[in-house]
Every structure is written in structure tokens, then in C-alpha cells.
């Protein structure tokens with residue numbers, strides 16, 4: 001089984017284009033200010049189609065995570081960490097936490113976005129622990 005690869009729709013393409021240049025972008029509703037993820041044609045708070053892409057801070061906190069110890073196929077090298085990240089701008093994003101010992105993870109810890117090639121055409125956001133952000137809060 002080959003590794004499943006996103007095939008961006010025209011609505012999603014700006015998100016993937018930004019990832020490819022190392023930038024995390026989110027849609028902001030020009031009508032109500034809501035910040036959206038995943039990419040949509042209309043605001044999921046007020047249904048406006050007046051959405052604008054803006055660069056996100058890349059900062060977030062771990063809302064939940066799991067350590068996958070057995071990959072779903074040989075294309076997924078286990079163990080790896082799948083996490084729900086609460087982005088500083090509001091939306092929750094499912095992603096991967098890399099370069100971290102699973103023992104060091106905890107709900108509420110700060111993370112910062114990075115980018116990793118998923119395939120020839122697709123780059124995806126990934127996250128790393130960012131202790132300096134936790135220190136700022138303390």
C-alpha cells in the first residue's frame with residue numbers, strides 16, 4: 001500500500017503552496033474575524049465567502065497526542081507521534097510531532113511549526129517542542 005498523499009483542491013492549494021515555501025497560512029474571515037482550519041470556501045462561523053490567507057505565527061500547544069508504535073503500512077516508519085495542536089490563532093490542527101522523545105510530551109506544552117516533505121509535490125506542517133515558549137508564559 002502506497003503512502004496516501006493529499007491531492008489539494010483549488011481551495012486548499014494556497015495552504016500547500018505556503019507549506020512548500022516554509023510558511024504556515026490560515027484563512028481569516030473578513031466578515032467576522034474567525035480563523036479557519038482546514039481550508040474552506042466559506043467561513044464555518046458566519047458562512048461568509050470573504051476569506052483572506054494570512055501567515056500564522058506557527059506557535060501552538062499540544063491538545064492531545066498519541067504514540068503510534070505500529071505503522072499502518074511499511075511506508076509509515078514507527079514509532080511516530082500524532083498530535084492535535086491548538087494553534088495560537090485558534091484552530092486545532094492534526095499533525096505530527098517530530099524530533100521529540102514521547103516521554104517528554106505532555107498536554108499543554110508549547111510547540112512550533114516546521115515543515116517536512118511528504119512526497120515529491122507535498123510538504124506538510126510538523127511540530128517540535130518549543131520549551132522557550134513555555135518559559136515565556138511562566
Ligand SMILES: [Zn+2]
Pocket residue numbers: 029030031032033034043044045046047048
Ligand atoms: Zn465569518
